[in-house]
Amino acid sequence: MSARNNILQKLRSGLVGTTPRPDDFDERLVTEPWQYNPDDRIRQLRTQMEAVHTELYQVTSQNWPEKVAEVLAARNLGNLLHAPGTEHGSQLAEYWQSSGQSVELLTYDRPIEEWKDELFWNVDASVTGTLGAIAATGSLVVWPDRMEPRLMSLLPPLHIALLKASEIEDNLYTFMKRNNWSAGMPTNLLLVSGPSKTADIEQVLAFGAHGPKELVVLILEDA
Amino acid sequence: MNQRIPVTELTSTFRERATGALADQQLRTNFRTAMDSLMQKRADAFPDEDEREGLRELGNRIKARALSQLPDLLEQLEANLTANGVKVHWAETTEEANQIVHSIIEARQGTQVVKGKSMVSEEMEMNEYLADRGIECLESDMGEYIVQLDHEKPSHIIMPAIHKNRHQVARLFHDKLGVDETDDVDELIQIGRRTLRRKFLEADVGVSGVNFAIAETGTLLLVENEGNGRMSTTAPPVHIAVTGIEKVVQNLRDVVPLLSLLTRSALGQPITTYVNMISSPRKPDELDGPEEVHLVLLDNGRSGAFADAQLRQTLNCIRCGACINHCPVYVRVGGHTYGEVYPGPIGKIITPHMVGLQKVPDHPSASSLCGACGEVCPVKIPIPEMLQRLRQENVKSPAEGPKVKDGGAKYSAKERLIWRVWKTLNTSPALYRLFLWGATRFRKLTPSNVGPWTENHTAPVPARRSLHDLARNHLSGNGSAKGGQ
Numbered sequence A: 001m002s003a004r005n006n007i008l009q010k011l012r013s014g015l016v017g018t019t020p021r022p023d024d025f026d027e028r029l030v031t032e033p034w035q036y037n038p039d040d041r042i043r044q045l046r047t048q049m050e051a052v053h054t055e056l057y058q059v060t061s062q063n064w065p066e067k068v069a070e071v072l073a074a075r076n077l078g079n080l081l082h083a084p085g086t087e088h089g090s091q092l093a094e095y096w097q098s099s100g101q102s103v104e105l106l107t108y109d110r111p112i113e114e115w116k117d118e119l120f121w122n123v124d125a126s127v128t129g130t131l132g133a134i135a136a137t138g139s140l141v142v143w144p145d146r147m148e149p150r151l152m153s154l155l156p157p158l159h160i161a162l163l164k165a166s167e168i169e170d171n172l173y174t175f176m177k178r179n180n181w182s183a184g185m186p187t188n189l190l191l192v193s194g195p196s197k198t199a200d201i202e203q204v205l206a207f208g209a210h211g212p213k214e215l216v217v218l219i220l221e222d223a
Numbered sequence B: 001m002n003q004r005i006p007v008t009e010l011t012s013t014f015r016e017r018a019t020g021a022l023a024d025q026q027l028r029t030n031f032r033t034a035m036d037s038l039m040q041k042r043a044d045a046f047p048d049e050d051e052r053e054g055l056r057e058l059g060n061r062i063k064a065r066a067l068s069q070l071p072d073l074l075e076q077l078e079a080n081l082t083a084n085g086v087k088v089h090w091a092e093t094t095e096e097a098n099q100i101v102h103s104i105i106e107a108r109q110g111t112q113v114v115k116g117k118s119m120v121s122e123e124m125e126m127n128e129y130l131a132d133r134g135i136e137c138l139e140s141d142m143g144e145y146i147v148q149l150d151h152e153k154p155s156h157i158i159m160p161a162i163h164k165n166r167h168q169v170a171r172l173f174h175d176k177l178g179v180d181e182t183d184d185v186d187e188l189i190q191i192g193r194r195t196l197r198r199k200f201l202e203a204d205v206g207v208s209g210v211n212f213a214i215a216e217t218g219t220l221l222l223v224e225n226e227g228n229g230r231m232s233t234t235a236p237p238v239h240i241a242v243t244g245i246e247k248v249v250q251n252l253r254d255v256v257p258l259l260s261l262l263t264r265s266a267l268g269q270p271i272t273t274y275v276n277m278i279s280s281p282r283k284p285d286e287l288d289g290p291e292e293v294h295l296v297l298l299d300n301g302r303s304g305a306f307a308d309a310q311l312r313q314t315l316n317c318i319r320c321g322a323c324i325n326h327c328p329v330y331v332r333v334g335g336h337t338y339g340e341v342y343p344g345p346i347g348k349i350i351t352p353h354m355v356g357l358q359k360v361p362d363h364p365s366a367s368s369l370c371g372a373c374g375e376v377c378p379v380k381i382p383i384p385e386m387l388q389r390l391r392q393e394n395v396k397s398p399a400e401g402p403k404v405k406d407g408g409a410k411y412s413a414k415e416r417l418i419w420r421v422w423k424t425l426n427t428s429p430a431l432y433r434l435f436l437w438g439a440t441r442f443r444k445l446t447p448s449n450v451g452p453w454t455e456n457h458t459a460p461v462p463a464r465r466s467l468h469d470l471a472r473n474h475l476s477g478n479g480s481a482k483g484g485q
């Protein structure tokens, strides 16, 4: 503990006779430039996300599983990781069965240690929910949990994210406020703004660095 | 011209390295191209000047507020992280930090470490430290991976491999990984992806840096584009985050403007692909994520900078790299010339506190004080002012008690004496006149070698008649003041 004490003591001696600066956070600076009327909100999100190679589709809360099947078929993929314990996961599973889809549905129902190899190499795609999105920067808010663990949106080459149109906020600040994040944060909270990318070689943009090569967002509107 | 500068073997001085770098046309082209593009991207990301300046002012205030209560915030951060199940460690030196990291790995009998991008781990030379103890520590950021594969050091804090072009990377991958040589950037990245994915799977421990540590909630925030940061902090059973003590901010909302400033200043992006907020290890009912999360808080000279109210501003830095991208010196000499972890303007103002001025005596003066760095800094660090201050500290005599580690590195009693004589001469009219009288008459006696000046210039010789003399002549109407040489 001596390193701790030494560091704190050194810092304290530098502050003798001073008082902490007041908190004069001006929230207008992080909200006013980033406000949109309802029609523009989705447009702003779309523009931002498409600029970084994200595909967005506006679908309904009823027919979206069809779109998932279509996206997978277009890429000729063999399996899809889903979470049957969630509302959207069970809706997808139902559709899959009733329409006789051939793409195999996988479930993240055991600790990563038990199927690391398979998840790392053999899962083609995943579909997860989101907490909402931020129009200003084109970001999805992803809150992984037991049903949809952290690696589910990271390892498969294709990530399909479901976003309710009503959950799109103007900017990060209002999103944070509305959900009262400062009162307590989950294990892991993510903002995801496109597929994984890098510009580390000659600043040439390449997608699919370590995470998903493709991100597809389905914006769900009430039918 | 594929010659590289092996930083680890550097024994030369800044000047010598700069001379070498300036003669390397390939290196200069690589940097010029990259920096021009980064400057343009930043400019495009801040189309509205008022918005930008308002945000910079806010960024500055947030950092100043955090520093004004730094020890309290560190304690609050520690308490909240501990309550969340994260173990917090403190290290005064890089040696201590390495020991902590090593003992955590040892306790798990780990042999493989995979690392997200972390400049603090570069400060620690963690890769080398662990390698000496039989632990493989692999970089997973594409740029860092390329640099590590070639036994180099990063040449830029955001773009570590910016000094290399695609052909150089292609050859490197061919030589080291046995793959076919390809100039296609997409293919090169896919080679890296496959190689590193295996490592993510096998690693016992993941190491990462931290962009902001939030005291209010006990949260570590990391930004990145590749997903390697998320991998390193999620896939292995243990996650160790290493960071400097200045990275703490008070409230969660404080990161909103800082995040925007960071990604726009660094890469011209409205946001990075991933903003990863970690507040605890895997909870009992969760199916992935590390079982253990550790945070190592490193001082390494930062408290030295903190001790002085002016130099404390150095710790505002959010490591965006904008000052580097806009620096006319950096773009010409490249990152490796600085010979230390942090290059460019930020390197010049932070490195002396870490390694001492004795080791980097040329750092404060390797600047034209053009002011570009201070103008773009998103948290408004007056970098030119810091440089001037460090120049003063650099020439203080031991008796004057320099305030910076190993200050007075360039103090010279002879130089001090010369300036004292100069001052006396210029503040006493009688002496000055006497000097002028002598200088103009014995002008042929000035030495032909006056130190560094005569390396590139001819030696100065006083004029036959002084300006005063000529002016007096002229004003008294005494003819056609023809004088001079």
Ligand code: SF4
Pocket: B316, B317, B318, B319, B320, B321, B322, B323, B324, B345, B346, B373, B376, B377, B378, B379, B380, B381
């Ligand atoms: S000194 Fe300012 S401009 Fe330079 S890296 Fe730090 S925050 Fe960015």
